Amino acid sequence: xxxxxxxxxxxxxxxxxxxxxxxxxxxxxxxxxxxxxxxxxxxxxxxxxxxxxxxxxxxxxxxxxxxxxxxxxxxxxxxxxxxxxxxxxxxxxxxxxxxxxxxxxxxxxxxxxxxxxxxxxxxxxxxxxxxxxxxxxxxxxxxxxxxxxxxxxxxxxxxxxxxxxxxxxxxxxxxxxxxxxxxxxxxxxxxxxxxxxxxxxxxxxxxxxxxxxxxxxxxxxxxxxxxxxxxxxxxxxxxxxxxxxxxxxxxxxxxxxxxxxxxxxxxxxxxxxxxxxxxxxxxxxxxxxxxxxxxxxxxxxxxxxxxxxxxxxxxxxxxxxxxxxxxxxxxxxxxxxxxxxxxxxxxxxxxxxxxxxxxxxxxxxxxxxxxxxxxxxxxxxxxxxxxxxxx
Numbered sequence: 001x002x003x004x005x006x007x008x009x010x011x012x013x014x015x016x017x018x019x020x021x022x023x024x025x026x027x028x029x030x031x032x033x034x035x036x037x038x039x040x041x042x043x044x045x046x047x048x049x050x051x052x053x054x055x056x057x058x059x060x061x062x063x064x065x066x067x068x069x070x071x072x073x074x075x076x077x078x079x080x081x082x083x084x085x086x087x088x089x090x091x092x093x094x095x096x097x098x099x100x101x102x103x104x105x106x107x108x109x110x111x112x113x114x115x116x117x118x119x120x121x122x123x124x125x126x127x128x129x130x131x132x133x134x135x136x137x138x139x140x141x142x143x144x145x146x147x148x149x150x151x152x153x154x155x156x157x158x159x160x161x162x163x164x165x166x167x168x169x170x171x172x173x174x175x176x177x178x179x180x181x182x183x184x185x186x187x188x189x190x191x192x193x194x195x196x197x198x199x200x201x202x203x204x205x206x207x208x209x210x211x212x213x214x215x216x217x218x219x220x221x222x223x224x225x226x227x228x229x230x231x232x233x234x235x236x237x238x239x240x241x242x243x244x245x246x247x248x249x250x251x252x253x254x255x256x257x258x259x260x261x262x263x264x265x266x267x268x269x270x271x272x273x274x275x276x277x278x279x280x281x282x283x284x285x286x287x288x289x290x291x292x293x294x295x296x297x298x299x300x301x302x303x304x305x306x307x308x309x310x311x312x313x314x315x316x317x318x319x320x321x322x323x324x325x326x327x328x329x330x331x332x333x334x335x336x337x338x339x340x341x342x343x344x345x346x347x348x349x350x351x352x353x354x355x356x357x358x359x360x361x362x363x364x365x366x367x368x369x370x371x372x373x374x375x376x377x378x379x380x381x382x383x384x385x386x387x388x389x390x391x
Contacts, residue, residue: 030375032333035349040384041369042088045081047379048372050101050120053359056131057112060084061361062093063371064116064129065100067379076101080129080136083371083383085363093134098124104151106159108180115139115178117161118147126161126178126185140184142176150200152208154229160188162210162227163195171196171215175227175234189232191225199250201258203289206230211240211287212248212263220245220266226292238293242266242283251309251317253340258287259317260294261338262304279326280305284338284345297343301336308360310368312388315340318348318368320386321355331356331375335386352384 044063051066064080076099081090100119107114114129124147126139142161149164149172159178166172171194176185195213202208203226211224220243227234240260248263261284280303285294300319307322317338324330331354336345351370358373358380368386372379 030331030333030354030377032352032354033350034333034352037335037349037386037388038351038384039387040352040382042083042090043381043383044083044090044372045092045381046077046079047381048077048359049357049374049379051077051359051372052103052105052116053361053369053371054105054107054114055361055363056082056107056114058131059086059364060131061363061369061371062105062114062129062131063359064096064105064114065103065119066372067101069379073099082131082134083369085365085367085369085385093129094136096136097127097138100124102148104149104161106151106153108157108159109153109155110157111180113180115151115153115159117142117151118145118149118164120148128180128183137183139178140182142185143187144172144174146172146174146176148196150198150210152200152202154202155206160208160227160229162200162208163191163198165196175232177229188229189227189234191227191234192236193221193223193225195221197246199244199248199260201250201252203258204256205289207289209237209250209258209287209289210234211250211260212244212246214243214245220264224287224294226289237287238291240285240294241296242281242285244281244283244285247305247307247323248281249304249307249309249319251311253286253311253317254315255340256289257340258289259297259309259338259340260285260287261300261309261319262307262322264305280324286340286343297338298345300345301334301347302332304332306356307332308358308370310360310362312337312362312368313366314388316388318360318386318388319345320351320360320368320370321358321373323356329376348386351386353380353382355380 048066069075102120146164244263304322355373
């Protein structure tokens with residue numbers, strides 16, 4: 001199985017030895033043919049992959065942590081920087097208390113502060129970034145680790161963290177809630193099964209959808225759950241058509257439905273059929289919270305793993321970058337747009353760089369900022385902006 005945050009260190013891969021051979025093989029850097037939608041902007045101070053990108057109330061963008069190189073553990077960043085779209089400039093905002101990669105962040109409603117939880121490298125305390133003071137403060141302790149779990153902001157200013165690894169190799173069912181007034185955490189429930197690498201989103205009725213999951217010990221699953229914070233109860237939804245585990249992406253549509261794309265399919269079979277197994281998906285599915293069911297929609301033009309989905313102001317969704325072709329570990333530069341009205345995808349030009357494990361966020365003016373990530377040869381500091389009004 002390929003965990004999207006483990007793609008770079010080949011020693012961690014368990015899918016195919018061929019994949020590591022392909023990753024280490026010398027070859028030219030991915031070629032990109034940028035379209036008119038895309039404009040290069042100022043680069044970050046350091047390259048980052050597996051970092052977080054969070055829009056602040058001011059319209060500026062916080063980027064935190066990530067890998068700057070594949071030297072473990074020295075290549076993991078604690079630093080953070082903020083991008084100002086009005087001036088096209090970055091400035092440093094101090095460092096988190098601990099270096100983190102594949103961590104989770106959300107902007108807290110009301111305060112505008114940013115909560116940071118977890119990471120891939122063992123239990124670590126959560127912390128909060130205050131944009132006004134540009135300072136980092138640790139929260140009270142979580143009951144257990146939630147590394148590569150899911151983090152969702154609620155409408156009352158609190159936040160929920162789900163699952164992840166409580167300790168190395170041991171996923172948890174525990175759900176904890178962060179109270180920004182007391183700066184403390186409390187246990188509020190359990191998921192139905194222990195899982196990691198979830199993608200999650202808050203639904204309009206206040207419940208939270210968890211999907212794209214790996215369960216232990218059964219592996220990738222088509223099961224998804226819906227947690228109600230008001231009752232502390234989680235229940236199964238209708239099954240997905242495919243698992244979308246580890247490196248899938250989830251976006252909220254304007255009508256309240258959710259779009260789930262890409263990721264990894266079932267675990268590879270044993271025997272000769274293993275060589276024909278294609279684990280990364282082009283599959284796209286839509287979740288209807290009214291009927292609690294999933295349905296497949298038109299697939300993307302290619303498989304994608306560790307890509308981004310960003311909902312545009314007009315309700316369409318931009319899919320950008322990601323790994324594809326597991327035997328060669330190729331990286332996408334091309335992007336495409338999903339139209340919920342027609343249920344179809346259309347090309348939206350190529351980025352200036354090929355990127356996977358990057359970050360993306362919609363700016364207040366409707367453009368999309370895409371930052372960092374990596375291609376087949378290294379980790380990127382570059383950034384670019386997509387303008388949906390230029391077609």
